[in-house]
Amino acid sequence: MTLSTKILLTITCQNLVSKDWMSKSDPICVVYERAADGAKQEVGRTEWIKDCKDPVFQTRIDVDYFFEKKQRLVFDVRDVDDPKKVLDGDEIGSIECTLSKIIGSVKGKLTDKLKHSNGKETGSITIMSEEQGGRDKDVMYVEMRGVKLANKDGFMGKSDPYVKLIKLRKDGQMTDVHRTETIDNDLNPKWKPLTVSMKDLCNGKQDEKFKLECWDEDTFSKDDMIGWIETTFNELAEKKTVGLNDRPGGNTKEPGSIAVDRIHIIRYPTLYDYISNGCELTVSVAIDFTMSNGDPADPNSLHYIQPDGSLNQYEQAMIGVGEILVEYDQDKKIAVYGFGGIVAGHSEASHCFPLNGNMKDPEVLGVDGLLAAYRSAISSTKLYGPTNFAPVIQQTIMHARECKKQAYHVLLILTDGEITDKQETIKAIVQASHEPMSVIIVGVGEETFEEMVMLDGDNGRLVDESGKASDRDIVQFVPFVSAKSKEDLASKVLGELPAQLLKYMCKHQRVPASWANSPYVLPGGDWAKSL
Incomplete structure (x- = not known):
């Protein structure tokens, strides 16, 4: 599964160094995407601005955003004399960063120093991200009632x-979009709550006018118009009561009013809504230290550290998944645990021990810290068993419950074999399904991993021994050998994560930070099932 969206990047620069003797530079910014092999491909460029050290480029760069991919972008600012010969211009400076770093910055806005290839700072660049496209699924919810409506039935009713x-x-022309039910014999009627597509009613725009008409239904003759008004969503939300105009050619002095008791927009959120508004993805990694992996000193072991620097499957999985997720965490720290091993100085196996030796603070800095902690632990921890998942899942549940900021927690479990605490693990996953977290399992080695497929939950919700069912599917399992590359592994592993995050946020009505004091509310139900 792939969730992609279009992102527009707006670029400004500050205090650019001058490359011209008698005037300021004439800057342009060219944006490239760097492939895994290091090659660059241009994705867009800004307009050329003459004689300016603080350019505000109007041309925005259109980029396809894939959550599950590491997309490296290069922003190359040049001083150009001829816009037709950009590459012949003088280098001012550049930066290279991931698209996820831009989106995950505060309000989706990244500011960084430009550097010349000689290492000198040459000014600053600010990149603002914005999700492209409208909100085609926006729905207006409104509760209305009539107030002192004109009587069109005379003395008889x-x-x-x-x-x-x-x-x-x-x-x-005009197009009927929605009609309420008729309420008989009532000049102060209260209609049932209604929902209508904003796109169908007013092209999705809160300030675009639509028409509201109030009618009297007649059984044996034509319906009579009571009154009408042209209004907008914003007007209804602000005024709460709007007076009706008489029908064209009519002589009713007081047609009455429409009162709005409740109105809002049901807005379907995107992953970008959360990430760009400060929702972080916090990462925990749990590594299998059971003896079935083989003696780490044996070149055939799954934990063997290659002398030539090449990576074993555990290390490849850590990097492939970790380097993407860590970009969405402000402090770039990863909690890392082992299970099934005997830690130096102990005599019994532990099923949740910190690789840095500090249970109160099990985090390391970034993927480099993760690899270093893993390699250090392999040299000092005795492989043992059995293979129990429940303790590390419970540890992540506790961390998710204690977290004070808006965050979604991802537990990456790397294992070589089948679990031995199946029922305890199912119970832990059922509990975790009520928390803002997901569990990703990567199967290392050549096992069949039949029970891992069962935990995945794609064939139905998990049910524990007491009969409690999981609130939502939070587990994704991928055998390492099924991936063609590090990038393919990340795509397979992370493909379901955005939908899992959105399902949790909507079910628990946790809106993006920017929606506070706005007319937007989240949809209810399992609407994200189709994602």
Whole structure:
């Protein structure tokens, strides 16, 4: 599964050094994407601005964003005399960073120092990200009632009112979008709550006008219009009560009003909404130290550290997944545990021990710290058993519950064999499904991993021994040997994570930070199932 979106990048620079003797530089910024083999391919360039040290480029760069990929971008700022010969211009400076680092920065905005190839700082660059495209799924929810509506039925009864919502098209035509139910004999009716597509009603724009008409339904003749008004979502949300205009050619002095008791927009969030608004992905890694991996001193062991610097499967999995996830964590720290091994100085196996030796602070800095902790632990920890997952899952549950910031927690378990605490693990996963977390399992080696497939939950929700079912699917299992490359492994492992995050946030009504004091609410139900 792949969740991709379009991102627009806006670029500005500050205090660029001058490359011209008698004037300021004439800058342009060329953006490249760097492939895994180091090659660069241009993805876009800004316009050329003459004589400017603080350019605000109007041309935005369009980039496809894939959460599960490491996308390295190069921003090359040059002083150009002829915009047709950009590469002949003088180098001012450049930066290289991942797209995920930009998106994961505060409010999706990254500022960094430009550096010349000689190492000197040559000014600053600011890159602002924005998700492209509209909100086609936005839905207006509104509860309305009539207030002192005009009576169109004379002395023998009262009006039987209903409301129509009508789109005002650019060609001057009108299209009926929604009609409420009719309420009989009531000049102060309260209609059932209604939902209507913002795209269908007003092209998804909160300030674009649509028409509201109130009618009296007649059984044996044409319906009579009680009144109408042209309004917007913003107006209804602000005024709460709007007075109706009389029908064209009518003579009703007081048609009545429409009162809005409740109104908001049900907005379907994206991963970008959360990441760019400060939601972090915190990463924990749990590594299998059971004896089935083989003696680390044996070249055939899954834990063998290659003298030539090449990576074993455990290390490849750590890097492939870790280097992507850590970009979404502000402090770039990773909690790293082992299970199934006997730690130096102890006589019994532990099923959740910190590789840095500090249970109160088991975090290391970045992927380099992760690899260093792993290699150090392999040389000092006795491989033993059995293979129990429940303790490390419970440890991550505790961490998720204690976390004070908006964050989603990812536990990466690297293992070579089948679990021996199956029921305890299922119980822990059921508990974890109620928390902001996911469990990723990578099977190392050549085993069949049949029970891991069962934990994945793709064939139905897990149910523990007491009959409790998982709240949502939070487990993704991938055999290492099924991946063609480090990049392919990351894609397989992380493909379901965005949908799992969105499902949790919506189910628990945890809105992105920027939605505070806004008219937006999250949808209910398992709407993200189709993602």
